[in-house]
Amino acid sequence: MPQLTIDLQTGFSNDHVILRVAGTEVVKKSGVTTNLAISLADRWQAEVETNPVEVEVVVPLRSLRGAIQLDAARTPYLGVSVVEGRLELRASETMFFYL
């Protein structure tokens, strides 16, 4: 089973964030805030049973929702950012680096 890594990256500020993977809620977290020194707020990693898999991100208090269909074997890394009031989802074949 492929492992999926979801990074909550830029634009989060004391946010309530919900992650759903294949329709199942896997993360429901408050106080998500981007560390501005590395532009990373939080990370979720797990093996996924289905592939491709749909990932849905919701920031309910900001009325933000984004979803993406991922081939977790090919692009096992997903970066999620809030950019200009919108959710931006970026799939990657390689690990995101932070510095």
Place this chain on the structure above:
Amino acid sequence: MSQTDPTLLHLALTDPVFLGEVSVDEVAQLAAAEFQDASEVPPEPGIEHDAAQTAAARALSPLPSIFLARRPVSGRYRGNLGPFQLELRIDVDRFRPMKRISGDYFTVSGSTVSYVGSFIVSSPTITVTSATVTIQGLGRYTFSVGAPMIKVTIPRRFIIQPPAPATLQHSQTNGTPGTTYVCAFESVFFRTVDIEEDREQGVAAFTSYATGSLPSGGPARTLSVLQSYAEAGIEMRSTGGSNVVAVAPGSTWSDSELHNAMQAHFSRFANVPAWKVWLLHALKHDLGPGLLGIMFDQQGLQRQGSAVFYQSMSGTAADKQRNQLYTCAHELGHCFNLFHSFHKSSMTPPAPNRPSALSWMNYPQFFPGGASTFWAAFPFQFDDLELIHLRHAFRNNVIMGGTKFGIGAALEDPAEFADRLEDRSGLELVLDGPSTAAYGEPVWIEVKLYNRSSRPQEVHAHLHPREGAVRIAIKKPSGELVAFEPVLHHCVSSETTVLDETRPSLYESVFLGFGKEGFSFAQPGLYQVRALYPALDGSRVVSNVLDLRVRNPLSEADEEVAELLSGDEQGLLFVLRGSDSQYLRAGNEALDRVLERHGDHPLALYARYVKGYNLAREFKDLQPDGNVEVRGPKPDDAKQLLQPVVEASAADQGLDNINLNKAMRQLARAQGQTGSVREAQETLKRMVDIFRKKSLKPHVLELIKEQAAEVTAGIGAKRSKKGERAPEES
């Protein structure tokens, strides 16, 4: 290293490095040549040649042969005058000149030195002759000064001669001379920072990288971390101490452990603002192999330490070495208070993001086109705005242990920042407001958004910061940078509108005088205001910088009126344009005292405005028992208060245009409420006439006519349906 001229430093490197170095003659001649090329266009702002040299340049003759090179003048100088010491930074030649001068003032008492404040001249006039370089302009200071003009004169010397001193002459804006500092040349570097590099046991710390090893955008040369900063004009002076930190096998670092290690191993650590920084070369962080480095010091006095992690980039392969250099330079950039290129909008105050910056502070993976595109073009340097920050930022905004991370990292050079911004949004954000205000005077500014493109553009419908879109930053005379936080926030609105040929702009009046942090302009001095509009396509449109000088009180009456207008409750009353709330009783009483004791004072107009505006409308007061008590409009009192406000403002002696518009409509409503319909109509007609004479844009004048018609209709409706409220004022 510390004694090495960056120019001479590069003698040991490969030749192409010299391609970037320019003399002050070339800077001046280039400006003159551009003048020739552009014919009618003035030369690059601030750079002049003497007449002979300009004439020569206009003839586009080749650069004169230089048989004996003249010594560059840029660098750091220091001089004393009485108890004061001045550190002066001249940046007009050598490597990537930013054409600025800046400085820090200190007081010296015995063997103690205390920081006083800083200045910068962002757009100086540079005059070059064969004998001297003269740089002059208006300084921006972190504190109020009497003689803000600056003129620096430096005799030119041949390269074989010792550097000449720089003479800095202060003067008042009317030309009256102020103090003069004679500053001896101290260093070719603008700042000098002591760096201590420790390493985790078993980690091979980075030493240097040959930038030509892989494709890149800059000249090939060998760079260490210290040399990378030397190219930016910053001397990183190794303390020589290099502790080896022992850790348990397989262990990882948390930020807390890193901070603890800094305190234990950083021999220069004093937890005070100081030009000292610690860099730990470690193996693994708790966050795993994806974290290459972190500026972990984000509590208390911040930005004193950073760490790089070799778990994903150890080894001697070129790409690994390149990553090591990049990460080290990047993390130290954070210690100088630089944000990520793509994250500048998160600073306080915010600045537009620059994701396409070819800078140490970017993330290669986020660069448009990806990491390989970035590396192929990256010249191993900071971008210009970052360079200006490193060299010329006000001291506390850049020194380690100064302002918090991200605070004050953007506005050091607001005008230049705006000028260099690549903005193809087609939108222009303009701040308009008074250039001066009396001490204690309520300040409104106008925020205007223009569609300058030929296509219709959908934009946010509301420009007031309380709606959440537009953000405003204020730079105080002390140099402190604060984000203006409105007292009231409306629910975030997604309402949009279209700006097109028929309606090319939006306007909003913002009371800037009072926010969540209290009074914005509480002290005399020069303030700077800038706004940011996030467009719907993701563009971040930055406004002009609005200068506002708050004058000193000239009399006891000035002071007393300012005092009476300056309480928190009064501030809230201005935000609300008046209120009957029992919780604001003291504020209303203070405004009443202004009218009773100082009714003729120019600032009494503002008390009349908010009280009159409020009295023209009803006020519902929720009682403790749950009942609502309604105070009906008091139109006679409102008229008496608003009429003189309108008269003064119509003569440009009071309110801004948008508030004058509001005051006149409210006056008309009050007149309508007393049955004086003709009087109300005359007020509204006069309002349209006043604004017609102000040569407003046609669509704005149309809007004002619509507003007048709306009020007229409201008065009619009120008369025909007695007891029903007039339409809400807007």
